[in-house]
Amino acid sequence: MPLIIKDEYPKKLFREDGKRLDGRDKHELRPIKMEVGVIKNADGSAYLEWGNNKIFAAVYGPRDVHPHHLAKSDRGILRIFYRMATYSVFERKRPAPGRREKEISMVISDCLEPVLFLELYPGTSFEVFIEVIDADGGTRCAGTTVAALALADAGIPMRSLVTSVALGKIDGEIVVDLSGIEDKAGQADLPCAITWFNDQLSLLQFDGDMTLEEMNKCLDLAPDILKRIYEMQLNALKEKYLKIREEVNKSEEIATEGGEQ
Amino acid sequence: MMNVKRVISAIERDYILNNLKKDKRIDGRDLWEYRDFHINVDVVKSAEGSADVTLGDTRIISGLKYEVGEPFPDTPDEGVCTMMAELLPLASPLFEGGPPNEQSIELARVIDRGIRHADCIQTKKLCIRENKAVYILFLDMFVMNYGGNMIDCGGVSCLATLISAHVPEGVFNDENELIWTGKYLNGKHIVNELPFVITFGKIDDIIFMDPNLTEELLSDGSISISVTENKITSIQKSGSATFSIDEIKMLCEKSIEIGKKLRKELDLWQYLIQKA
């Protein structure tokens, strides 16, 4: 008898004051924190905190393909391994990768492939491991965003970054960046990702029900929201280098000041 | 970056060995010194307890989940705690995906045995009703970066996870239904004794503690000793190295001494979380 406290859905997803349950406005994102270079052994890595989501991504490659029969003689392959830690969800997840994880891995892989020059690396693979440590809705979008950061951190030539976010409908209203509870209790969920070199959508899934007008409204809203996250990605990548530069300048200032005294 | 190689060069091996013979290590430690531990607890909101522990370059994030289930027939009034470790391929180019391999099973088993025989978890307090309902705790470790000596790092991360735990308290009401009191069991309810596991590597006939990645890959073998305040609770020798009886005696003594120091330095009880 696996007894666990029931996860109950609230009846309403908006508070009295018109804000969402976590206090956000309809088009407000959850707090996002990004960092690159967090896993020393990897060729490139990134960490993302997106609301309660906590995700690590590491890139290895180009390297030999195992098993060997997956290798393509005319181009490299991109392999994504999206995994969730057993303790990242309400009810303990089984350790073996499930169907959901395999599907999401494939969706993210298809999404990121257009930005890479895989034809330049025949017979090899780029492997991206996405590990969700804590999950609270929108992990495939967060996973795509952090995977793009890790690829850029590895110094792999890319046409552009990729950014992803989920839009959706809760209590009849179009909102952005659904949290776990909104995803489960809401009416529609539309995860999408953009490749910035051509400004086109590279990941798109939809579950729920929406009228044509609502769908159009969602799609019109997406670029602006994605742009906001893109700015954070740019900053996170540069931050690592700018911080060191700043520290160096600061220590030099101290040194010269000390010399004058 | 790309520092991890499958074949370690002969000169690196000689270099490390020759310096070990002079009691010197490449990272500046002496033979009986730990790298720095860094501990953060309650990092995973979805888990009933979690810890992010780094030991040098090794990083392990572990989390606790629970279920309520039937006890084992031979221990009708005791809860259960199972451990699992996963060596994520994200953590090192040496790790491959797929089902648990020997190395990850050994990691979980060694830590599990150290904890089990030290009376660390108060299993009797994890019983809700005898013969009927007990807590089943799942303590899962995920290796995020492999920099040598995962066992000691994992051991500390397990203890920190258990201490920072907050498991909802359940009781049976008059109608024999399981209800939740709204209170939480914390580390004080779950943890009794703190066993530390201390690993020593051996290359040729030199023994040193807390091997880093290169030292571990070069080691002929290692020995992990779990100790409580004044007792030894488990020993695991792994790899092809052999140890003399005198060496084992010396290491047991050393372990107790180091365990005492570590207990004081880490002061794990500071991570207790009192949840209303």
Added chain:
Amino acid sequence: MENDEDESQDIDDFEEIVESAKEIVVPGETLTEDVNNFIPGRGAIFNRNKTKIISLSIGLKQVRKNYINVIPLRGFYTPRAGDKVLGIVVDKNPVKYRLDINAKDEGILKPKNTMKKERGRFIRGAGGRKPQQQDMAPSSTEVYQIGDVLILKVLSADRLNSPELTTVGKYLGKKMGGTIISIGPYSIPRIIGRGGSMIKMLKNLTKCNIFVTQNGRIWLKGENIESERLLIEAIEKITNEAHTMGLTDRIQEFLESEKKKRGID
């Protein structure tokens, strides 16, 4: 002993780049929209409609005449013919050695490329002698063992085939003693410095022998582990701060003050 002064010439003058290029760019970032006056150089391409030039990787933006380049700050090593690399023998069979050279493919070293070809030694007729075994290139792989560290030159490299290597040449061959460390291949020019200034300073102040290769590996050997450790720390500092100015002076200061602190003469 070994010196890389001759090598620093074929590597870009990174010092100058850092002084002239301060802007850090990331993949897909617009470098310029003035496509009439600029051409994408290294690490840059036109976007699809040729309305702007964009960066391919994370790096420093550099404008040289009408070329816009991006000097990468991170990346993997791609072998090019003529590169000097440090390799570890990981496998061998009677016809070739395989070496880990920090690239996606293992390098191949054939026995004929491990010994100088000596032509014209054998003179026919009177006074001549039959070619002796030691005059010939070795026909099997007995010279090196698995685990040996070799300095090699890349003879040929392309996308499809494993790079072919040689140990015949100045400074090439097996390394004895010391140890090796790995850093990002894109930090190597900074370890060498302008005209070899950084590497000379590192050698003088730590009294270590250093050999730097283009695949991001460094062999080093000093008088004691303390000075080697100091050198490794200095190298880590250089790779961390590779994109900052005035690095050579700062490293010199670091080494001098640390030497005093640690009592290394």
